[in-house]
Amino acid sequence: MQQIDAAPAAASASREGLRRRLRLGERVIEGWIFLAGLLAIVVLLGIIFILLKEGLPIFAHTPPWEFFFGTRWYPVSDPPTFGIAPFFVSTLMVTLISTAVAVPIGVACAAYLSEVAPPKVSETVKPIIEILAGIPSVMMGFIGLALLSPFVQSLFNLNTGLCGLTAAIMLSFMSLPIIVSVSEDALHAVPREYKEASYALGATKWETIWHVCIPAALSGIAAAVMLGVGRAIGETMTVLMVAGGALAVPVSPTDPMTTMTAAIASGIGNAVRGGLQYQALFAVGLILFILTLAVNIFADRVLERQKRKFAR
Amino acid sequence: MLTSMKKRLLPLMLILAVSLVFAGCGTTPTTTPAPTSTSTLSGSFNIIGSNTVTPLTSVWSENFMKANRGVSIAVSGPGSGVGIASLIDGTTDICQASRAISAKEMDQAKAKGVNPYEIKVASDALSVVVNPANPVTELTIVQLSAIYTNKITNWKEVGGNDMPIVALSRDTNSGTHVFFKEHVVQMAELPSKDTKLEYGNKVQMLPSTEEGVSQVAGNPNTIFYAGLGYVNDSVKAIAIKKTAGDAAVKPSVTTALDGTYPISRPLFYYTNGAPTGVMKSYIDYCLSAEGQEEVMKAGFVPLAK
Numbered sequence: 001m002q003q004i005d006a007a008p009a010a011a012s013a014s015r016e017g018l019r020r021r022l023r024l025g026e027r028v029i030e031g032w033i034f035l036a037g038l039l040a041i042v043v044l045l046g047i048i049f050i051l052l053k054e055g056l057p058i059f060a061h062t063p064p065w066e067f068f069f070g071t072r073w074y075p076v077s078d079p080p081t082f083g084i085a086p087f088f089v090s091t092l093m094v095t096l097i098s099t100a101v102a103v104p105i106g107v108a109c110a111a112y113l114s115e116v117a118p119p120k121v122s123e124t125v126k127p128i129i130e131i132l133a134g135i136p137s138v139m140m141g142f143i144g145l146a147l148l149s150p151f152v153q154s155l156f157n158l159n160t161g162l163c164g165l166t167a168a169i170m171l172s173f174m175s176l177p178i179i180v181s182v183s184e185d186a187l188h189a190v191p192r193e194y195k196e197a198s199y200a201l202g203a204t205k206w207e208t209i210w211h212v213c214i215p216a217a218l219s220g221i222a223a224a225v226m227l228g229v230g231r232a233i234g235e236t237m238t239v240l241m242v243a244g245g246a247l248a249v250p251v252s253p254t255d256p257m258t259t260m261t262a263a264i265a266s267g268i269g270n271a272v273r274g275g276l277q278y279q280a281l282f283a284v285g286l287i288l289f290i291l292t293l294a295v296n297i298f299a300d301r302v303l304e305r306q307k308r309k310f311a312r
Numbered sequence: 313m314l315t316s317m318k319k320r321l322l323p324l325m326l327i328l329a330v331s332l333v334f335a336g337c338g339t340t341p342t343t344t345p346a347p348t349s350t351s352t353l354s355g356s357f358n359i360i361g362s363n364t365v366t367p368l369t370s371v372w373s374e375n376f377m378k379a380n381r382g383v384s385i386a387v388s389g390p391g392s393g394v395g396i397a398s399l400i401d402g403t404t405d406i407c408q409a410s411r412a413i414s415a416k417e418m419d420q421a422k423a424k425g426v427n428p429y430e431i432k433v434a435s436d437a438l439s440v441v442v443n444p445a446n447p448v449t450e451l452t453i454v455q456l457s458a459i460y461t462n463k464i465t466n467w468k469e470v471g472g473n474d475m476p477i478v479a480l481s482r483d484t485n486s487g488t489h490v491f492f493k494e495h496v497v498q499m500a501e502l503p504s505k506d507t508k509l510e511y512g513n514k515v516q517m518l519p520s521t522e523e524g525v526s527q528v529a530g531n532p533n534t535i536f537y538a539g540l541g542y543v544n545d546s547v548k549a550i551a552i553k554k555t556a557g558d559a560a561v562k563p564s565v566t567t568a569l570d571g572t573y574p575i576s577r578p579l580f581y582y583t584n585g586a587p588t589g590v591m592k593s594y595i596d597y598c599l600s601a602e603g604q605e606e607v608m609k610a611g612f613v614p615l616a617k
Binding site (some may be wrong): 153159176258273 | 345358388391392393394396397400401407416417420478483489510511513514515516517518519526530531533
């Protein structure tokens with residue numbers, strides 16, 4: 001009797017032990033994930049704190065108005081002047097053009113891969129496009145210097161091929177893989193029923209892609225575009241090498257220009273820690289940070305509106 | 313299956329382990345310093361600074377490390393301004409510079425307890441280069457200043473073809489940028505000297521000297537300045553006249569040594585206090601007759617004896 005009773009008791013005891021062990025393991029993992037999440041927030045707060053601490057003191061030397069709208073940047077002169085309008089305009093120009101070039105091509109490429117191309121083609125092409133994302137930016141700079149800039153110069157009959165347009169085209173190549181890959185995923189995730197319903201109503205393939213697939217995947221595509229914009233705003237090495245580096249406020253995309261990232265990269269090396277130039281460059285970094293934050297918040301709003309539209 | 317794999321792997325691993333041990337034995341004697349070398353110097357230090365001086369420092373440090381196997385020297389050339397900032401921040405042992413330290417930088421250094429010690433190691437003829445297809449062969453300092461302040465924008469105004477001028481410069485990290493600004497753009501040695509002049513805002517600031525030279529080689533509109541060591545056959549060096557009445561002088565070791573070339577400049581090493589130990593031996597080598605011979609080979613101008 002006792003032996004017969006002991007077996008289930010032992011079994012339940014071991015089950016209890018297993019459960020306890022699982023609970024312990026789970027708690028460890030939960031704690032670990034919590035710490036990882038916390039670390040990301042701590043790092044972010046740390047970055048914001050350092051940007052504010054190192055960047056804000058410049059406004060004691062140069063009033064914010066002059067800093068943002070000043071057009072003269074002479075950090076090593078005596079007395080130095082810090083006006084970042086040329087960099088701000090350059091960044092906007094380069095980012096807008098690269099986005100305008102990359103988005104139509106990227107979304108069209110994604111639609112082709114997801115809806116039109118035979119599976120074999122899309123299975124081979126997509127990884128190749130993703131490899132493009134892994135090319136180091138300094139290599140893209142070299143390609144821009146050696147191949148694209150002479151071409152742009154002769155095509156538009158310019159004085160020099162090192163200009164904002166060349167940089168924008170190189171940047172659009174660099175953001176294409178992200179845009180293609182993320183929007184292809186979004187298009188792929190559109191439920192089959194949507195497309196089937198569209199075809200059942202007699203829509204052609206083009207009508208289905210344009211009126212059903214792309215609107216349904218718009219939130220994902222918007223995320224893809226924002227990731228592309230983020231890449232274009234933050235990219236440094238390529239624009240430093242091919243954008244030309246002139247300090248004038250650019251009037252046309254074919255002018256040589258310096259973006260905010262290039263200004264930081266080309267100036268931070270000789271800035272003495274805590275000096276005026278150092279503070280000014282941190283302030284430029286702070287503005288860059290606010291700019292990307294604004295892009296992200298804007299993207300979030302678009303996604304939210306999109307979701308509400310679909311909920312109706 | 314698994315166990316048979318393991319069985320087959322075991323001898324392989326044994327062979328590997330044994331060969332590793334023997335390989336270790338084989339290499340041990342060669343890694344110890346050659347007994348023939350009389351040098352007992354050892355240590356490591358780094359040299360950061362001028363892009364212009366870097367080719368010369370590289371040759372010196374390679375030779376010095378070859379002669380003294382215990383010494384390791386790390387050289388990098390982001391720009392004189394970077395080198396001086398690193399010296400002030402205590403992140404480099406030697407700063408190489410193509411311009412003298414400024415009074416402001418000296419104050420910053422003193423404030424951080426750093427005492428920059430200046431050693432002149434060579435001179436350089438700062439060359440102005442254009443594309444070989446450009447017919448212009450000589451320019452005055454005043455013309456150069458006007459070009460770099462965007463007052464002259466077409467080559468025909470200085471006797472060339474009807475082509476726009478694209479003025480290229482190094483960025484603010486560069487000592488050459490600062491030297492050229494003071495001595496050419498602001499015309500430091502001329503009666504027309506004006507310290508308020510700055511590079512025009514259409515001048516393109518480039519991150520490296522190599523990029524500028526290759527731009528000039530590929531684009532007939534461009535003009536750029538670079539240390540004599542960077543001038544090669546792909547570009548044409550301009551003869552410089554101090555004033556319109558003076559003779560035009562091409563940059564070379566001879567013209568820089570005899571003082572006829574108007575824009576030559578000293579190249580410096582800076583250390584925190586007078587150098588000691590292995591750094592002193594290195595700098596002594598640079599200043600020796602043997603070291604100064606390398607200066608000539610690298611396209612720079614040796615110190616006058």
